[in-house]
Amino acid sequence: MESACFAARAPCGGRGRKTFPRSVTRLNLAAHAAECEENMLNKKSVDDINVKGKRVLVRCDFNVPLQDGQITDDTRLVAALPTIKKLIADGGKVILCSHLGKPKGEPKPELSLAPVAAALEKLLGQPVKFAADATVVGENAKAAVAAMNDGDVVLLENTRYRAEETKNGEAFSKELASICDVFVNDAFGTAHRAHCSNVGVTQYVDTAVVGYLMQKEIDFLGNAVNNPVRPFVAILGGSKVSSKISVISNLLDKVDVLIIGGGMAYTFMKAMGYEVGKSLLEEDYIDYAKEMIEKAKAKGVKLLTPVDTVVAKEFSNDVPFHTVGLGDIAADEEGLDIGEETCKLYADAIKSAKTVVWNGPMGVFEMSNFAKGTIAVAQALAEIDATTIIGGGDSAAAVNQLGFGDKMTHISTGGGASLEFLEGKELPGVVAANDK
DSSP, X not given: OHHHHHHHTXXXXXXXXXXXXXXXXXXXXXXXXXXXXXXXXXXXBXXXXXXXXXXXXXXXXXXXXXXXXXXXXXXXXXXXXXXXXXXXXXXXXXXXXXXXXXXXXXOOGGGOSHHHHHHHHHHHTSOOEEEOOTTSSSHHHHHHHHTOOTTOEEEEOOGXXXXXXXXXXXXXXXXXXXXXXXXXXXXXXXXXXXXXXXXXXXXGOSXXXXXXXXXXXXXXXXXXXXXXXSSEEEXXXXXOGGGGHHHHHHHHTTXXXXXXXXXXXXXXXXXXXXXXXXXXXXXXXXXXXXXXXHHHHHHTOEEEOOSEEEEESSSSXXXXXXXXXXXXXXXXXXXXXXXXXHHHHXXXXXXXXXXXXXXXXXXXXXXXXXXXXXXXXXXXXXXXXXXXXXXXXXXXXHHHHTTOGGGSSEEOSOHHHHHHHHHTOOOHHHHTSOBO
C-alpha cells in the first residue's frame, strides 16, 4: 500500500513495477499510450455471447481477507455476482477460478478457496461445488465439470497453487482451457499481470470476453482518461515520483489540472528550489520533476503543489507537529501531510471539476494527526456534481474508511491495474479478450 510504503521509505505502486531513469522523459510516450488505451476500449463482454449449454471459465478476483478461516470482507465476492448470475441465467455451466494470497506454487490449506465456495453458496442461493484439487485442474476438477448441468457452479482451487500460474506457463494454460468452451475475465485487479488464468488460457479458447466488473473498469477509466467531461482534474499522491513517472507524463497530455500531494510532493518542492528538511526526497528525480513542471506550463495545465505542510521531527503520530509555509521546513523536520491552506487550494480546484481521477493519499493517512489532507480531498470529492473515480489501492481504502465510498462514482477494484491504465499501458488481461 502506498502510504505504508511512504512510512517504510520503499518504492510503491505494486511489486515488479518498473521504474525509469530520467532519460525516459525524452521519449515520446504520448503516441504509444494512446495506442495502448485504444486497444483496451472495445472488447466483447458477456452480453455479446451465447453460453447456453457451454462450459464457461470465469476468472474472478476472490483474493479476500481471511482470519481463522473466515472471510472478513466479502466485497470482492459481491462485486463478482452480476457476471456470475448473468451466466447462470443464460444457461452456462459456470466454472469459477481465482488466486488467493501467495502460496508460491504450493498447496497451502490456509490459502484454500474452500471458504469462498461456502460464502458464494449463501450469496447466490444455490450450491457451489468446490473442486478440491492441489493441481487445480486435477481429477476432482475434471469430474466436477463433467457432472455439471446448465446453470451449475463449480469453484476451482487457488490458481497460485501451481507455480506456472504467475509465469504464464503453457501447460497450465492448456489445462485450464481444456475444461471450458468460453473464457470470461472479470478480475481487473490482476489485469496488469500476464498469468495463465487471465492471459495464457485465452490462447487456447476461441471465445474470450470480459465480465461486467471488468467492463465497468474499462468504461470508467477509459472514458475518464480519453473522453472526459471537462474540466478534468487528476490528483496524485502516495510516496514516490519514481512509481508514477508515466502516470504524470500521460496525464499532463490530458488533464486541465494536476494536483500533487503525498511524499512525492517534496521532490517537486525541491525542484522548485524550496528546502524540504528530512522529508521524503528522490534526488535522482528532481530533474524529472523540473521537466514535468515545464511540460505543464507548455500544455497549459495548472499544476498544483502544496503551499504549506504539516511537519514533525519524527515519523510518529505521538510527537508534536505544526504547520509551516512553503520553503520553511526545518532541517530536522519532515513533512507528513498537506497543510490547511493547501487543503483549501485543492478543494477549490476540485469544486470546478466535472471529471476527477484520484490515486494516492495526501499524507500518512493511517496516522490520525496526518490524515486531514486526505480527508479534505475526499470531502471535496463527495460534495461535487462530477464523475469521481478512485484509482484503487490506498485511495480506495481511504475513502471507504472515511465513509465517503458511496459518494464516489466509481472505486476501482485494482490498484496496480488502475495505475497502469492511467499510465497508458496495455493491460495484458484486457488486451487478451476478443475485440468487438
